[in-house]
Amino acid sequence: MSPTPRRSTILEVAHLAGASKTSVSRYFGEERGRLSPSLQAQIAQAADTLGYQPNLMARGLKGGRSKLIGMLVADIRNPFSVAITHGVEQACRQYGYSLVVCNTDNDPEQERQHLDLLGAYQVEGLVVNASGSPERQLHTFISQGTPIVLLDREVDHVEVEVVGLDNHLAIDMALEHLTEQGYQAVLYVSEAPQQSSPRQKRLSRFSHAAEQHGLNYATSLLATSDSTATLQALSDFLTTQQQHACAVLCGNGNATLTVTRLFQQLSLPLGKVGLMGIDELDWCALVPPGITTLAQPTDAIGKTAVQCLVHRIAPHTSSMPTTLCFAPTLIERGSTQR
Amino acid sequence: MSPTPRRSTILEVAHLAGASKTSVSRYFGEERGRLSPSLQAQIAQAADTLGYQPNLMARGLKGGRSKLIGMLVADIRNPFSVAITHGVEQACRQYGYSLVVCNTDNDPEQERQHLDLLGAYQVEGLVVNASGSPERQLHTFISQGTPIVLLDREVDHVEVEVVGLDNHLAIDMALEHLTEQGYQAVLYVSEAPQQSSPRQKRLSRFSHAAEQHGLNYATSLLATSDSTATLQALSDFLTTQQQHACAVLCGNGNATLTVTRLFQQLSLPLGKVGLMGIDELDWCALVPPGITTLAQPTDAIGKTAVQCLVHRIAPHTSSMPTTLCFAPTLIERGSTQR
DNA sequence: CTGAAAGCGCTTACAG
DNA sequence: CTGAAAGCGCTTACAG
Known part of the structure; x- marks a missing residue:
């Protein structure tokens, strides 16, 4: 039997590969190209035998980038909301983000909690289909530099893009x-x-x-x-x-x-x-x-919302969409x- | 204008409150009761003026507990899947976990990627409504000590609870x-x-x-x-x-x-x-x-799946459900x- | 091309 | 009741 089961770490891979933590980190990051082919091979092999996966929590902590986008949905059981969510999800994937969907069941209290949670998980952007009027919390996000886009519903005194039907x-x-x-x-x-x-x-x-x-x-x-x-x-x-x-x-x-x-x-x-x-x-x-x-046009609405967000997070990655208000x-x- | 906007940290709260990091940590953790009322008040006040929220990524890193449960859904646009997901989500909330839902659109490749992702985010348990046969990946989770429960669909050679219809x-x-x-x-x-x-x-x-x-x-x-x-x-x-x-x-x-x-x-x-x-x-x-x-009985199915998981994560918290196979x-x- | 070291924001023994 | 310090798993200057 294996000892206390747990995920393996970068250090273990480094040891097994006879390399440094730095090199292993580079291998799994953007700088793999800097490593010699032989080092790459050793690391690949070690990582594979250990079943290593980088811990994204740790990465997010150090790098400050969670690669997470949060979404608040007022009623996930509404097929219309599902369709939009599906569009948002696809667009997130496309831009290299993962989506955390929180359903509020049209309950302002759940909405409050979920916003806290998404903040705590350091989402880099927020797609909000509001239930109540979470004005204050949204302002906190904005003042912390986390961009927000509103879906379908406006929120009083929150002056950000609203994507939805005309x-x-x-x-x-x-x-x-x-x-x-x-x-x-x-x-x-x-x-x-x-x-x-x-x-x-x-x-x-x-x-x-x-x-x-x-x-x-x-x-x-x-x-x-x-x-x-x-x-x-x-x-x-x-x-x-x-x-x-x-x-x-x-x-x-x-x-x-x-x-x-x-x-x-x-x-x-x-x-x-x-x-x-x-x-x-x-x-x-x-x-x-x-x-x-x-x-x-649910897909277009979802994608546009994400595009707005990504544009704010990393302006060079994508341009600001021109249409926010869609014809049925x-x-x-x-x-x-x- | 504020300086570079970013979330405030425990250290800033500690300084403003004239307390130590340890005390602030206790205030936001399980040990608030150990703090004197006056210290609590100072911290509460400081945290409020800074809009502080604990960084759950950091917390998860140190404590090893992400408080996250992952869910794989084969087709989120199917109302039946939505209903189950809703049940799962409610149960997670109830047990103090947050749910990350990943839709695979019945695509084994997306399934593979999403499983990697959920692993990387250190989910503590996994509810899997499989698209393909992600045998190997599921075994990796299991061997790392992350419990899994299957929803509706069995996966060959993965011997864990299957919750669903009779x-x-x-x-x-x-x-x-x-x-x-x-x-x-x-x-x-x-x-x-x-x-x-x-x-x-x-x-x-x-x-x-x-x-x-x-x-x-x-x-x-x-x-x-x-x-x-x-x-x-x-x-x-x-x-x-x-x-x-x-x-x-x-x-x-x-x-x-x-x-x-x-x-x-x-x-x-x-x-x-x-x-x-x-x-x-x-x-x-x-x-x-x-x-x-x-x-x-979609709610019951969703809740039961979570109960299985929670029982494996923390056996004392909840008992193993007796019914896994439900009558229509x-x-x-x-x-x-x- | 490679690595040692500092540090991200927390928690948790340990000590007082 | 309170705090100083070590360490979680990573990334990233910096140095060579």
Whole structure:
């Protein structure tokens, strides 16, 4: 049996290879080229027999560079967030960073803890999809020289790049589509906008644009765990507007899910009563006759966020992206065909 | 303006507080109680004005404990994996660990790199939902004293706990349900079983159990990017078995998604032709008349995996869980009602 | 091309 | 109750 199992160190490799710590360090660092071929071979061999891996914690300590990027996600179970996270992860890999993802479950307390943690692990940059308003903590990062980029949601008084959807454009595109399809009255269903700037923007733009289009309209906010209020709002709306062609516009994927359930509960004919959602989901094509959506370019959003960060961490490595605000893509299906 | 921005250190706090490094270290460690109230107050104050956070890299270096658990996920975009990951994450928090999640996108090369990385960051334990057969690397971890637990998928020659669904039971429950509902012929659709032990087990159990139940049956493997072969298999099956009541059983969420699309393509009446899937998904209730599923207890699976790990890392902290193999829950819907 | 030595920010015996 | 000092595993001037 082996003795107390533990990872081997640079010193052990050095001894076995008959070389110095310095040379072993060079071998695993950027300066391998400086070593003679024979020394390289000895070290390679020694490292292999010991199963040596450099300790990145130690490297980070000395060099001050953890090669880690941190990410805060408000709700990892939301497929939209997953898609973005996937894009962020790929971009990190590409730039030579590893990503530590922390899910906050929309809980400001968890958010606080995770930010502490990421700071403690010396992340070199931070992608933040905020839950609460972690103003103070974010400022601490910034003042310590750790760059931050905000994803989707703005945070008051934190003046950094915000990468995400062009919310005004999204609402405009949705209303344009609905109008073209002949709908005359639109109900907008959103989750509570509180801390979420995109929800606020979409909501206020909706009223504004619906007015411009000469539509009849109303809005309804989703309660967290109970959709009876929305059910009521929906049937009220349909009653009030019964002489008009009605449609429902959903502010995000969760809203679309809830409203689709309500349509089924009320046996509303999809299309005759229009339905459209922001965020594309796996199943939108599956509920007959298909639900029309506005898809976000999740990969591009994730990659852009990382590019911003990398540009701040090491300005020469990558240029600042030019677009931070992305247009959605209309995916037309039967639910907006009268 | 501040000078070169950087995080403050224990030494700076000590100076400002008029205390020693040792005391500051104790304040932020387990031994705060040993400090006099006045010293505690001075340190707290100094740390606050400097925005000090202990450097966990340094702490990990000295103490040898990173307080990190690593997790390898084969496909983070699969909602089932997300649900499990969420459970793992919660359990880690509960035991005082942080979780580093690495997605391998089912790519053995990425898997290899991520394992190197996790080793380099000195994770204290590893939850592995394998993509390939990283036998050798996993053995390195084990021989270095880093415990591992496998999630869902077994890895050849790696003899550690495997936490996941009771695959035989799942197939048995599915066939029992389908039989009770009067279906006489069942087509089983699975993704390619190659490296995935659950897929293998479900597949072989299916044939065995279908035989036992006296059912007519066939199986079909999904191609990665193209479902025409499955479309063919499905219509062939329905033709061959046309004098029997037919149903399709899907081996996981992806299969259910693909097959549901095919049902729509072929305008098959859900229920009259039965449809049932392993894995519960958001939208299964939404496709009329609802798709019957077998739901996995994702939270329990995630938590159990972590409990195994923690038990190995620090045996006194938690006991070894008794169940590693979980029963699914039948969620009955219209798609299996003739 | 190679190495001895200082030091990164912590923790932990040890001593008082 | 408090602190001086050694050392965790690395990297990086500096020297040769």
